[in-house]
Amino acid sequence: MSEPKPATEATIRANRAVRDQLPFDDETDFANADRGLIVRATGQIYTEDGNLAWDFDRWDFIDGDAPDTVNPSLWRQGKLVSKAGIYEVVDGIYQARGFDLAVTSFIRATNGWIVVDPSISTEPAAEALRLVREHVADVPVVAVIHTHSHIDHYGGVRAMVDEEDVRAGRVRIIAPVDFLEEAVSENVMLGNAMARRKSYMYGEIVGDGPQAAVGTGLGQVTSAGTVTLIPPTDIVSETGAELTIDGVRIVFQHTPGAEAPAELCFYLPEHKALCGAEIVTHNLHNLYTLRGAKIRDSLIWSKHLHEMLQLFDDAAVLFSSHHWPTWGNTELRDLIAGQRDMYRYLHDETVRLANHGYTPVEIGERVHLPDAVGKRFANRGYYGSVNHNVKSTYVYYLGWFDANPATLHPLEPTESAAKYVDYMGGASALLDRARVDFDAGNYRWVAEVVNHVLFADPDNREARDLQADTFEQLGYQSENGTWRNFYLTGAMELRNGLQRRHVLETASPDSVRAMSVEMFLDYIAMRLRGPEASDLSATLQVELPDIDESYVLILGNGVLNHHAGRIDSPDATITLDRSVLDAVVLGTVDLQDAVEAGDITIAGDGDKARAFFGQLDSFDFWFDIVTP
Structure with a gap:
């Protein structure tokens, strides 16, 4: 197989410039990410048939200063997110972080554990429960809360509870209204296309390392074990709903239509602990996810966060289903308000510029978050990006057409590509000029023009190699983990062809049975x-x-x-x-x-x-x- 190449001088300059733009001397996130550690998690977890489901040690290379092949801001996020172990949030609330893309939380009730979001697959979920029982309290699981309908928040449920106990009423499963329908429809109806695109988005087949995947910003990668699903017993459909589960009082906030079609957050008054699910995390999230899904409403998202500030004004700690907690009322309110303003700004600026007649691509180049919001590490585009989020907001309101008749009925790519290449003087002439731009560091343009050669002649070896080199440098410069993975996976497939490897397939038996x-x-x-x-x-x-x-x-x-x-x-x-x-x-x-x-x-x-x-x-x- 062809090996990755080093960073070019243009990439080295671009990545070094990032160090001067952001407050890398602020170590608050590292202190919070390490706070409350009970036990580190190490080693590998395998499925029954011998496939690797999760590897705690695969990210050990993310240490020290960022290499030239990784955006230093993304490298910093990778250091934080790759920390794996069982952590105490406050007395009675614990988290398993670094066991999967999402975080699983454990709330101590009178007779057992209330588990929040049991990861993607059963194998890492089982290890999380084992360590919690070994190092905190060896008691049964009495309830599971699924904060929302994405697979990384329910897939490991059968590692936590037995369905017979659920049916008998000994274990409760709480979820937002429409949870089951949304969970199944997203992962089955378009499951094949999404799963293939997901293999790019999460870097599942490109490998790990300074010249490969370093994580996705939201978490490191998706586990590749057994996906399960048990229908919920309790449905939350409105803000202010309350449940007392095994002695624990829980106040819910219903937050649909933002990060997920079906989602809830909740507050634990006795602990003054607020669970932000996935609507408040330590990065800019996706309004449109590159694996493909329904576009999310940034305006509704900001309104949910505004309501959260009003409802739970005495919270002392915020923990979510990704990343590390935030302690202190002032600190957590500042985090929530910053994210509220971020999503509101992206929405309002996109709509304002659209009303001036700007197109999605033009808006993507013009919208930049104000420094007071955008230079916070918690608002950086490690998972979502300003660029692709504002484009999706345009499409959310106005659809794919930018109103220019020239774009209304274009030729399909293979046909238009052949004509572009012919207009440009043929493939050889185009590639000669593209190499000049490559040497100048104009990688976005090179990717655009060489793509025409590839779609006119996909077997053109020179074009494949140049496009692979171009994608690679764009990946090395990307602060966004999913952009990096897309670029580097594309480069790998151009050089070496399709790599059919074991990846998570979302249409699991439980998902199908739940339909x-x-x-x-x-x-x-x-x-x-x-x-x-x-x-x-x-x-x-x-x-x-x-x-x-x-x-x-x-x-x-x-x-x-x-x-x-x-x-x-x-x-x-x-x-x-x-x-x-x-x-x-x-x-x-x-x-x-x-x-x-x-x-x-x-x-x-x-x-x-x-x-x-x-x-x-x-x-x-x-x-x-x-x-x-």
Whole structure:
């Protein structure tokens, strides 16, 4: 495999300039990140089948001064986020930090632990619980709180509790309204595309080191273990709702539509401890995540933080589901207010400039946070960035079209690329001029123009190598961890081709089982090859005897509509158990194979049913990104 290259002089100058822009002599975050340490976590955690789920030691190289190949601000954040162990927040509240992308919190109740956000997968979650029981208190888990619907806040739940105890009422699971629907839809409906893009975003396949991944700013990386999900028993749907769980009084703030579609924060009055979930952390978060997801509302986000300041004005400590806590009422209020103003500024400036007629790209180049907000390390763009967040805010309101007719109906990239290269005098002439710009450090421009050569001729070795070198330098300069990972993964794939490695796939068995049949049928409808199926017409009755549910499927015009119930005289009746549906969506059973095995029976016009099955698409995880 081709090896990474060193930083160029242009990159060295750019990274050294960062040291003069930010207050690196402020060590407050390091003191807070180390405060309350009970035990360090080291070593590796593996899945039952031998795959690496988590490695505590992989970030040991992040020490000392930043190398020339890493933005020093991102290097600093990596030092903080890679600290792994069990920490005391205050008496009765503890955290497992550095066990996954997110932080898991443990609240001591009368008879056991209330666990908050049990990470992505069961393997690191189990190790966190083991260490807490060994070094703090060996008591059972009596409740789990999922602050929101992202996978890093629920996937490890089965390491904490047994579903039978939940069903029997011995363990409670608390979540915000719409939690289950949002958790499942995000990770299954577009799970293949998101998971592939996630492999870029989190640097899952590029490796770790000064010339590779150094983390994502929000956390270091996602674990790659077993994802689980248990439906909640208690739903929080409004601010001010209260629960007393095993003697612990909890006051909730309902905060949907900002960082996640379904989210809550909460306050523990007896501890004067505020859990900010993921709406207040030590970085600028994503209004649009590069793995792909629904755009988030920066205005609502700022309003939730403003409300938080009014509701919990006597809080003495703030702990969240990422990063380290903040102690002191003045200090935590300053952090919340700074983040409130940051999201409000991004929103208002984007809308103001859009009303002047500026386009997303132009707005991205013009919006810069005021120094009083933007130079705080807690507001730096390690995970989200000002540039891509303001573009997403424009799209949130006005959509993808910038109103210039020239951009209304462009050619697709492979076609336009060939014409660009021809207009520029051919690939050789373009690459000669691009190398001059590369030597001058004009990497953004080089990436733009060389991309045309690649999409006109993806096998052009000179173009692949130059684009890889360019992406690499852009990655080395990036303060944003996810930008760095995108650039460096792109460089690696251009040099060495696709690297099919073990990564987390979000459509887990528990996620699929949690889908309602209506959601599953929407998933099936999405898989229908519309053009090929446009001439098919059928009305199908689906019977699910094991759960005593019936559905009508109406196929026509290249789409599948459906509703619950029965109709007279369908073209065919399809009978199968819900478990067969689960196996099909997970890809462990082929639809046609299940028919032939008798797990799916068809009465009536079998040809129409089989024609429908035959038009369901499947997806290759390892699709190309940096080439057509």
